[in-house]
Amino acid sequence: MTAVLFDFSGTLFRIEPTESWLRAALDEAGLALAEAELARAALELERVGALPGGMAPRAPMPDEVAAVWGIRDESAELHRAAYTGLSRLVPLPDPALHDALYDRHMSPAAWQPYPDAAEVLRALRERGVGVGVVSNIGWDLRPVFRAHGLDPYVDVYVLSYEHGVQKPDPRLFKTACTALGVEPRDVLMVGDDRRADGGAAALGCGVHFVDHLPAAQRPDGLRPVLDLVG
Template sequence: MTRPQAVVFDLYETLVTEFDPSWQAKPTTADRLGVDADVFERGWRARRDERMTRPIDFREILRDLSPEADDQVIEALYQERLAAKAAPLLNVEQLILDTLGRLKADGLGIGLISNCSTEEVAAWHRSALAPLVDEAVFSYQVGCAKPDPAIYALACRRLGVAPRDAVFVGDGGSDELSGAAACGMRAYCAGWFLDRWPTRRPVDGFRRLGSPAEVLDVLL
């Protein structure tokens, strides 16, 4: 097996976690908008593809779901969402940063692919991850999302490597590991946050890495 030239990471539950209870936003959006919770949830989910693949404003969605909502309430919810989404990006664990630093020092290209909406990564430029990542591909900017093989191919092109010479590491959400494999990349399941906040089981069929340090064992 030849040494890869680049590694592409997922963001959420791979490089950062949103499941730390101290960072969770309180689920009061529907109540504060004066919308039935089930109706809001259905509307929010129905707009997932739109949120992930175009730069739509979070406030625009809220106004669509609740046309009678007060503008001040919508703005407050928007600011709270920005803060909640910034928290994990601004509190990256040192072991993650050390791992990326070591990979860069050894000459590997570092990529990132995230299925995200515009407000979810508004704080990216302030994150300690940003200078360590050579190419960050955000789905809302490029019009496609994992597991579409096109988004992996795009990341590889930006890194200047063929998919066969790149590795993808992610927790497995959005069927991302199968998408990476379909593009021709070697894919590994990031298990460290899955173990800490066990909201779902690791994906079958892919080698599971129990800590960021194991990424070094695989790649170096």
């Protein structure tokens, strides 16, 4: 393999827990909830799937959200509309909090690299292996990589909202391969979503899956990539 493509959420980084996400937005807005109410609201936000990168929705979606859910990663506007639409299913003390929650999830502080992410990316760079990040997302994740010191190890970012195409469409993986100057047969795609990230196989890329777990529960899930690359 001459290059490795990585997914972002659930692969290289993990989003903060829902309760921490809500608490940070409340603090930023100068608002407070009783602990029991905060915990209840966090559970409801999790149930409806309002946290991007968090749990998938486990509740019925409003028609207006359902209409864009499948294509939410094709533009920044659709992404925000989908997730704030889910958030608004949960009553909060100020309606402005729904946009504040969305903004919070884009901040570097909301994301934690998996424990072995830096080690693996650094080793790939030392071996001369190209690295790309291919993500279904509605916002610019580059500041997250910069803030956590991982940007120097990434050669190419291919983000769905910047191209109007989302995984598993092979075109997104092809864009990354072209940018890296490599043939798909020489590329390994690493991700946590068998459907979305597995789309790279249609292009001829190798595919390797990791488990989407809290960071503390997956300390070395990325290290097998180094053996696969050789």
